[in-house]
Amino acid sequence: MKYVIVLGDGMADEPIGELGGKTPLEYAKTPAMDRLAAMSEIGMVHTIPDGMQPGSDTANLSVLGYDPKIYYTGRSPLEALSIGVDMEPTDIALRCNIVTLTEDEDRYEDRTIIDHSSSEISTEDAAVLLAAVKEQLENDIYKFYVGTSYRHLTIWKNGNVVELSAPHDHLGQVIGQFLPENKVLYEMMKKSYDILVNHPINIDRKRRGLNPANSLWFWGAGTRPALKSFEEKTGKKGVMISAVDLLKGIAVGAQMENIIVEGANGGLHTNYYGKAMAAVKALLEDGKDFAYIHVEAPDEMGHQGNLQHKIEAIESIDAKVVKTVAEALDASGEAYRMLVLPDHPTPLRIRTHSADPVPYMLYDSTRPLHSDWLYNEKDGQASGNYVAAGHEMIEHLFR
Numbered sequence: 001m002k003y004v005i006v007l008g009d010g011m012a013d014e015p016i017g018e019l020g021g022k023t024p025l026e027y028a029k030t031p032a033m034d035r036l037a038a039m040s041e042i043g044m045v046h047t048i049p050d051g052m053q054p055g056s057d058t059a060n061l062s063v064l065g066y067d068p069k070i071y072y073t074g075r076s077p078l079e080a081l082s083i084g085v086d087m088e089p090t091d092i093a094l095r096c097n098i099v100t101l102t103e104d105e106d107r108y109e110d111r112t113i114i115d116h117s118s119s120e121i122s123t124e125d126a127a128v129l130l131a132a133v134k135e136q137l138e139n140d141i142y143k144f145y146v147g148t149s150y151r152h153l154t155i156w157k158n159g160n161v162v163e164l165s166a167p168h169d170h171l172g173q174v175i176g177q178f179l180p181e182n183k184v185l186y187e188m189m190k191k192s193y194d195i196l197v198n199h200p201i202n203i204d205r206k207r208r209g210l211n212p213a214n215s216l217w218f219w220g221a222g223t224r225p226a227l228k229s230f231e232e233k234t235g236k237k238g239v240m241i242s243a244v245d246l247l248k249g250i251a252v253g254a255q256m257e258n259i260i261v262e263g264a265n266g267g268l269h270t271n272y273y274g275k276a277m278a279a280v281k282a283l284l285e286d287g288k289d290f291a292y293i294h295v296e297a298p299d300e301m302g303h304q305g306n307l308q309h310k311i312e313a314i315e316s317i318d319a320k321v322v323k324t325v326a327e328a329l330d331a332s333g334e335a336y337r338m339l340v341l342p343d344h345p346t347p348l349r350i351r352t353h354s355a356d357p358v359p360y361m362l363y364d365s366t367r368p369l370h371s372d373w374l375y376n377e378k379d380g381q382a383s384g385n386y387v388a389a390g391h392e393m394i395e396h397l398f399r
């Protein structure tokens with residue numbers, strides 16, 4: 001038996017007036033999913049435990065079978081794993097943003113944070129700036145690592161999980177009251193400003209009308225997640241196919257192989273077909289039992305508030321991922337189960353994640369059902385099937 005999860009990030013939504021009260025999943029033309037849905041178990045699954053943030057981190061841990069209440073130790077440790085930093089059990093990972101503060105005040109504490117992403121600085125520019133900071137601030141206790149764009153990493157040896165404020169929560173506010181209580185972290189942020197404010201890259205950025213990346217900002221402290229090996233836990237050899245660092249980090253933590261697909265970029269025009277074929281190859285040629293195909297596009301389109309593009313992303317997942325995988329596995333004669341679901345809704349109305357249950361479709365090629373269900377939120381609810389603990393969903397796939 002082969003097993004596939006097709007994870008359309010943020011794909012679930014709410015009924016939308018413009019679509020005659022249909023959700024994007026209901027409205028989108030999805031012939032491949034429609035065909036399978038009529039032979040599948042349809043239902044709803046609650047991926048976000050009560051009281052937890054509806055993040056892609058908590059939600060995807062759930063879908064992979066790791067209870068976030070037990071295994072979630074913060075986002076930055078997962079990002080650390082994804083960029084290949086092997087954390088010690090006593091290490092603390094800190095997200096190290098490179099942010100924009102106002103420059104007219106005398107004291108660091110009186111500055112206002114105006115951009116948590118420094119105009120979405122390029123990784124190239126950020127790497128130069130981080131190197132300048134590193135030269136003066138790095139020592140045996142604090143190490144700096146380049147991530148992507150404004151998102152970098154600091155590892156704190158024998159550190160503590162201290163409370164820190166997320167920079168994007170305080171845009172437009174004076175930073176004094178949001179700075180770390182920990183004196184060393186506080187001083188490092190302050191010194192980073194002195195190092196960066198007149199750096200040639202920032203002088204050039206201002207000339208080009210871009211926000212200068214003039215301070216570090218630490219937040220999101222967490223310890224190394226102690227995920228059990230996916231293979232030990234499930235007995236299945238699995239692969240992860242995703243363009244997103246966070247998902248790759250989860251896979252590293254779970255000791256699953258990450259497959260890098262050319263042209264897979266987390267955007268609307270990602271290489272859907274390439275991802276599907278990578279899963280097919282892993283299952284049929286490389287002896288793997290399980291493939292997790294993560295597609296970021298519907299979530300991004302939800303954050304952008306772009307209805308047409310969200311529908312297009314769903315249609316691409318149908319035509320290029322679900323159809324491709326199902327046809328290839330059908331043709332191979334291998335028995336398989338395929339689970340299609342989002343991690344969480346990203347409703348266009350709110351342009352961010354919600355913690356509501358999401359619809360799932362579970363197809364078993366050896367036991368096709370006969371129903372009139374389609375794969376969407378409405379039919380998921382009407383089916384009466386409900387998985388209350390998201391991390392148990394994978395047991396339905398593997399049972």
Ligand SMILES: [Zn+2]
Binds near residue numbers: 010055056057343344
């Ligand atoms: Zn997500």
